[in-house]
Amino acid sequence: MLLEVRDIAVGYGGAPAISDVSVDVGEAEIVSVIGPNGAGKSTLINAIAGLLRWQSGAIHFGGVDLSAVAPHKVCSEGIALVPEGRRLFPGMSVEDNLDIGCYRREARRLRARGFERAYTLFPVLAERRQQLAGTLSGGQQQMVAIARALMSQPRLLLLDEPSLGLAPSIVGEMFRVIQMIQQEGMAILLVEQNVGQAMEIADRAYVLEEGHIVATGKPQVLLAQSRIREAYLGL
Amino acid sequence: MPSLSLLEQSLITGVLTGGLYGLLALGLSMSWGLLRLVNLGHFAIALLGAYITWWLGTAYGVAPWLAGAIIVVAFFIYGVALHWVFMRFAVTEMASMLITFALAVIVESTLQFIWTADFRRYETPWGSESWIVGSLYVPKLNLMAFLVACLLAGGTWAWLRYTYVGRALRACAEDAPIAIAYGINHRRLSFILSGLCAAYAGVAGVFIALVATLAPSQIWSWVGVVFAVVIIGRLGNPVGALAGGILIGVCEALTMAVINPSWAALVSFSVLIALLLFKPRWV
Numbered sequence A: 001m002l003l004e005v006r007d008i009a010v011g012y013g014g015a016p017a018i019s020d021v022s023v024d025v026g027e028a029e030i031v032s033v034i035g036p037n038g039a040g041k042s043t044l045i046n047a048i049a050g051l052l053r054w055q056s057g058a059i060h061f062g063g064v065d066l067s068a069v070a071p072h073k074v075c076s077e078g079i080a081l082v083p084e085g086r087r088l089f090p091g092m093s094v095e096d097n098l099d100i101g102c103y104r105r106e107a108r109r110l111r112a113r114g115f116e117r118a119y120t121l122f123p124v125l126a127e128r129r130q131q132l133a134g135t136l137s138g139g140q141q142q143m144v145a146i147a148r149a150l151m152s153q154p155r156l157l158l159l160d161e162p163s164l165g166l167a168p169s170i171v172g173e174m175f176r177v178i179q180m181i182q183q184e185g186m187a188i189l190l191v192e193q194n195v196g197q198a199m200e201i202a203d204r205a206y207v208l209e210e211g212h213i214v215a216t217g218k219p220q221v222l223l224a225q226s227r228i229r230e231a232y233l234g235l
Numbered sequence B: 001m002p003s004l005s006l007l008e009q010s011l012i013t014g015v016l017t018g019g020l021y022g023l024l025a026l027g028l029s030m031s032w033g034l035l036r037l038v039n040l041g042h043f044a045i046a047l048l049g050a051y052i053t054w055w056l057g058t059a060y061g062v063a064p065w066l067a068g069a070i071i072v073v074a075f076f077i078y079g080v081a082l083h084w085v086f087m088r089f090a091v092t093e094m095a096s097m098l099i100t101f102a103l104a105v106i107v108e109s110t111l112q113f114i115w116t117a118d119f120r121r122y123e124t125p126w127g128s129e130s131w132i133v134g135s136l137y138v139p140k141l142n143l144m145a146f147l148v149a150c151l152l153a154g155g156t157w158a159w160l161r162y163t164y165v166g167r168a169l170r171a172c173a174e175d176a177p178i179a180i181a182y183g184i185n186h187r188r189l190s191f192i193l194s195g196l197c198a199a200y201a202g203v204a205g206v207f208i209a210l211v212a213t214l215a216p217s218q219i220w221s222w223v224g225v226v227f228a229v230v231i232i233g234r235l236g237n238p239v240g241a242l243a244g245g246i247l248i249g250v251c252e253a254l255t256m257a258v259i260n261p262s263w264a265a266l267v268s269f270s271v272l273i274a275l276l277l278f279k280p281r282w283v
């Protein structure tokens, strides 16, 4: 497995927000983590990205123990985060945001190719390369967030609720792009409340509730369970 | 109404003085805007730099440019050390203001202890040379201070805008955790920036020694004006700091010429308040 999260517990000072969480992502695989608001999805994804430290358990990526990797070195291992709420650098231009994406040395060498790929994937960004990121529409900001992550030439893309707050028409487009990226060979860990579409594109899925993994398996198998179908799709 | 040439002369004086304000504001603006630390010690070490320049020059005959080089290196190291203290104790924006206020008081007392409260003037053979353009005087040293201010402000602006490190610093100021997740060593960059801000104070100090009369209490006379300049120029914007400095410098000089020299002290805050109230597009 490319990413192996083993029994980690992560907290914010008090009781751990997630505990005993294990998640695997293989090469070129889309893995979805679904769960209600406050379940700990962002906590999990931020720990993998190096934004949060875990108190117990282990995270291995490509065989490397991430507990020994400094937060600013995690992206050099090949992990790129598209955080919840996008978190662009709003006062910087689209191009500057993408340039931060290729800040790490190995990515900097592929800068030209990175820009070409970003603007091919999202042509509208090419027209707006000089515009301040904070002045873009929600959908365009999400495009910048994904493009910024791709600029770092990752092996694993962490997507935290990429459809959050977007118009339904754009959500469909976003999921199409995510599938395209996977077909190029990228591994993707996708966290979503938009369960229908997250399950549709996933190879495997985990259900996270109140800080624990309560179910895992192929999406069809999970959705065959009436409890999960009722809780997440209302069917 | 004063004569036209008096107005022109005050305009020149204002622009040149404004350059010095801009030079002083540069480091403060950068550390406030990009590190979220309000460094009142900035004024104190600028004056310390001025005293060192004067002392090295008058006691040992060290040329100002050489004194400047020594000061810039020493102050850079000081800036790094100061930031280490800030990081070590996780100092907040508000606390940084109090700590550096204390630092400024300590520097003032030290200056007073070593060199007394007497006014000091760095006398050099070339110190009062001017170019004469028509009926106007352009003092050479003030002009040089102004040009150095332009060079530093412009250079810093370009550095922030066009280099990876500069962009990284701006990104850290906007969202540090995400910047770190993209491989930016926030810690190391903030040390470099803090050193740089202190070095800028040193450069300002050298020119203060050359064009002004020194007294330990001068630290406080700059605080109001330079704070106004930093806010007018927008935090973290080096060219803004210079432009703000020139604006205040010119307004002060014109006020002195047209109304009354004693009104000059009111100018910086009046301009600041007016700009904050009316918010023109460029503020």
Ligand SMILES: Nc1ncnc2c1ncn2[C@@H]1O[C@H](COP(=O)(O)OP(=O)(O)O)[C@@H](O)[C@H]1O
Residues within 6 Å of the ligand: A012, A017, A035, A036, A037, A038, A039, A040, A041, A042, A043, A044
């Ligand atoms: N910065 C924080 N400080 C303290 N508690 C937090 C913080 N962020 C999240 N939490 C708590 O951790 C739990 C999981 O939150 P989160 O990972 O954001 O959930 P999700 O992304 O699934 O909505 C919640 O109970 C939330 O209140």
Ligand SMILES: [Mg+2]
Residues within 6 Å of the ligand: A041, A042, A043, A084, A160, A161
């Ligand atoms: Mg979340």
